[in-house]
Amino acid sequence: MAQIILSGVGHTYTGAAHEEAWALNPLDLVWEDGRTYALLGPSGCGKTTMLNIISGLVKPTRGRVLFDARDVTDIPTTKRNIAQVFQFPVIYGAMSVYENLAFPLVCRKWPRERIAEKVAEVAEVLDLERELRRPARTLTAAEKQLISLGRGLVREDVAALLMDEPLTVIDPQFKFLLRRKLREITERFRLTVVYVTHDQNEAMTFANEVVVMSEGQVVQRGSPEELFEYPRTTYVGYFIGSPAMNLFPVSTDGGALVFGGTRLRSNYDAAALPPGQLQVGVRPEYLELAFEPGENTLAARITGILDQGSVRVVALLVAGEPAKLSIPRGRRVPSGDVLVRLPADKIRVYVDGDLATAGR
Amino acid sequence: MSRLYLLLKYTAILLWSSFVVAPFLWALTTSFKTVNGVTSGPTYLPWLQYTPSLSGWTGLFGGTGGIDIVQPYLNSIVVTLGASAISIVLGTLAAYGLSRFTYQLGFAKNTDIIFFFVSQRIMPPIVLAIPFFLMLRFLGLLDTALGLIIVYIALLLPIAVWVMVDFFNNVPRQLDEMAMLDGCTPLQAFASVVLPNSLPGIIVAGLFCIIFGWNDFFFAFTLTFTQTQLLPVAIVALNSSVTPWWTLSASALISVTPLVVIAVLVERYLSRGHLAGAIR
Numbered sequence: 001m002a003q004i005i006l007s008g009v010g011h012t013y014t015g016a017a018h019e020e021a022w023a024l025n026p027l028d029l030v031w032e033d034g035r036t037y038a039l040l041g042p043s044g045c046g047k048t049t050m051l052n053i054i055s056g057l058v059k060p061t062r063g064r065v066l067f068d069a070r071d072v073t074d075i076p077t078t079k080r081n082i083a084q085v086f087q088f089p090v091i092y093g094a095m096s097v098y099e100n101l102a103f104p105l106v107c108r109k110w111p112r113e114r115i116a117e118k119v120a121e122v123a124e125v126l127d128l129e130r131e132l133r134r135p136a137r138t139l140t141a142a143e144k145q146l147i148s149l150g151r152g153l154v155r156e157d158v159a160a161l162l163m164d165e166p167l168t169v170i171d172p173q174f175k176f177l178l179r180r181k182l183r184e185i186t187e188r189f190r191l192t193v194v195y196v197t198h199d200q201n202e203a204m205t206f207a208n209e210v211v212v213m214s215e216g217q218v219v220q221r222g223s224p225e226e227l228f229e230y231p232r233t234t235y236v237g238y239f240i241g242s243p244a245m246n247l248f249p250v251s252t253d254g255g256a257l258v259f260g261g262t263r264l265r266s267n268y269d270a271a272a273l274p275p276g277q278l279q280v281g282v283r284p285e286y287l288e289l290a291f292e293p294g295e296n297t298l299a300a301r302i303t304g305i306l307d308q309g310s311v312r313v314v315a316l317l318v319a320g321e322p323a324k325l326s327i328p329r330g331r332r333v334p335s336g337d338v339l340v341r342l343p344a345d346k347i348r349v350y351v352d353g354d355l356a357t358a359g360r
Numbered sequence: 361m362s363r364l365y366l367l368l369k370y371t372a373i374l375l376w377s378s379f380v381v382a383p384f385l386w387a388l389t390t391s392f393k394t395v396n397g398v399t400s401g402p403t404y405l406p407w408l409q410y411t412p413s414l415s416g417w418t419g420l421f422g423g424t425g426g427i428d429i430v431q432p433y434l435n436s437i438v439v440t441l442g443a444s445a446i447s448i449v450l451g452t453l454a455a456y457g458l459s460r461f462t463y464q465l466g467f468a469k470n471t472d473i474i475f476f477f478v479s480q481r482i483m484p485p486i487v488l489a490i491p492f493f494l495m496l497r498f499l500g501l502l503d504t505a506l507g508l509i510i511v512y513i514a515l516l517l518p519i520a521v522w523v524m525v526d527f528f529n530n531v532p533r534q535l536d537e538m539a540m541l542d543g544c545t546p547l548q549a550f551a552s553v554v555l556p557n558s559l560p561g562i563i564v565a566g567l568f569c570i571i572f573g574w575n576d577f578f579f580a581f582t583l584t585f586t587q588t589q590l591l592p593v594a595i596v597a598l599n600s601s602v603t604p605w606w607t608l609s610a611s612a613l614i615s616v617t618p619l620v621v622i623a624v625l626v627e628r629y630l631s632r633g634h635l636a637g638a639i640r
Contacts, residue, residue, distance in 0.1 A: 090537075092535070093557060107542055155543070
């Protein structure tokens with residue numbers, strides 16, 4: 001296990017001449033030892049590039065990579081001792097399950113008995129003891145992903161475990177099981193884990209810390225709680241949480257924010273906000289149906305209801321602006337014209353898309 | 361409906377099989393005939409239609425009016441297998457490099473280098489006869505098995521490289537990457553992960569090489585004289601004023617046999633199924 005530091009690391013696939021075409025903008029990032037991180041972002045935002053830079057499959061155009069203060073930028077993948085699980089299961093099709101798991105140790109020239117011991121140990125953790133003799137290509141996709149993981153676990157002290165959307169090709173009924181298994185294993189082995197995903201639920205349940213990327217840049221990093229409560233940009237508010245954060249255009253009137261003709265009470269002093277386009281964000285989970293007029297209460301009209309199992313998502317127009325509100329199952333959902341309240345302490349203010357820090 | 365389909369299917373298969381087998385049958389019967397048997401019109405049933413004779417076969421092993429086929433046969437095996445084996449080893453390594461790494465030789469990049477390899481086969485062989493002759497003479501390798509092996513390697517290598525580059529390009533790169541993540545050197549990754557997955561490609565390339573080497577007459581004829589005779593040349597030497605059809609038939613059968621045996625042996629490796637499951 002190691003602390004992994006990316007220092008000024010940036011990458012472009014087009015060659016150094018066109019640095020405006022960064023696949024990964026130069027950035028500084030520290031992955032702490034023994035913690036689980038989720039790297040979240042839409043397709044093509046540089047997540048996979050970052051993983052490949054850590055494992056050495058891609059040499060960064062700029063910057064240094066350090067494992068525990070040791071510069072590994074020029075050290076080949078072979079010597080970095082990184083375990084990586086790709087999006088599509090990669091197994092050695094011509095080998096048995098046992099040979100697949102033993103392979104990294106064979107490369108390291110371990111004695112045969114020690115290999116057998118270690119493989120048995122890891123196979124037990126993965127629940128693959130009974131499959132050891134089978135040709136690896138006959139396994140299911142989920143089992144193949146476990147083997148990919150297992151090839152990392154057999155090696156002692158891997159520097160980090162990198163997972164690149166490992167559940168993409170897994171059938172839904174196994175997804176849950178495999179995710180729990182992964183979590184169990186990363187906790188038991190106290191691994192430094194970077195888990196790439198574009199599924200925010202996966203990220204929120206898996207990680208100690210979530211890193212959100214967009215267009216080759218880190219937009220925000222923090223605990224799942226922080227990202228949910230204080231998205232730093234409207235992009236993060238949109239990307240984290242389902243349904244996405246509601247955003248309403250607002251104006252100011254002295255010290256107050258005004259939305260749809262209603263003066264909103266909030267934790268912000270509108271007079272202290274920097275100039276720019278103003279929006280307030282409220283999570284659908286915090287938007288409330290109200291039954292009588294009052295503070296922060298606006299007229300709204302319900303336009304549709306979407307059943308999502310444990311919650312129902314109500315689509316509505318608040319002062320003409322589309323919004324979503326989620327209600328726990330079992331609560332009665334009215335129809336037609338209703339009143340909606342924006343809880344004062346749950347209102348976030350964004351100036352030109354960035355969370356306002358002044359005036360709070 | 362399905363019964364009719366089966367009937368049609370097997371009829372078609374049967375027709376095609378007879379079409380393929382007929383020449384062999386013809387050669388087989390002819391090889392047991394004598395002058396009278398051959399000239400008296402088409403006949404197929406021994407004893408009933410013609411009197412079988414072993415003279416066609418004895419003619420191949422030093423019998424009267426024939427040749428001794430054993431030495432040319434051995435020569436052909438040595439030259440074909442030697443050249444094919446070396447071509448496959450060199451070609452596979454070259455192809456792996458061209459498939460996985462980026463090269464720059466002056467203006468030439470990977471695709472140019474691959475084209476350069478393949479372009480060696482664009483010229484008609486006759487253009488190469490004189491240069492090869494002069495080169496082998498300079499080396500003192502005319503009329504030797506080693507000389508022929510060298511010439512055949514030059515001719516087979518492009519085929520091997522071409523087939524294998526295409527094959528390696530279809531072996532997912534993640535396989536190599538995973539092997540390196542697991543701690544292999546590039547060579548270990550190649551030998552223990554990529555190669556086992558490429559067996560069908562190697563077999564296809566090997567088959568091409570063996571077929572070409574075994575059947576080549578032109579270079580075997582122009583670059584050897586008396587000391588090192590290959591099978592095709594020896595067979596052609598059978599031709600005299602009276603064509604000995606029986607001996608020629610026997611020699612045709614005996615020379616095609618190794619290729620048939622090899623084809624049958626490797627047929628099951630040729631399915632791409634061996635690759636399936638490496639990455640999915």
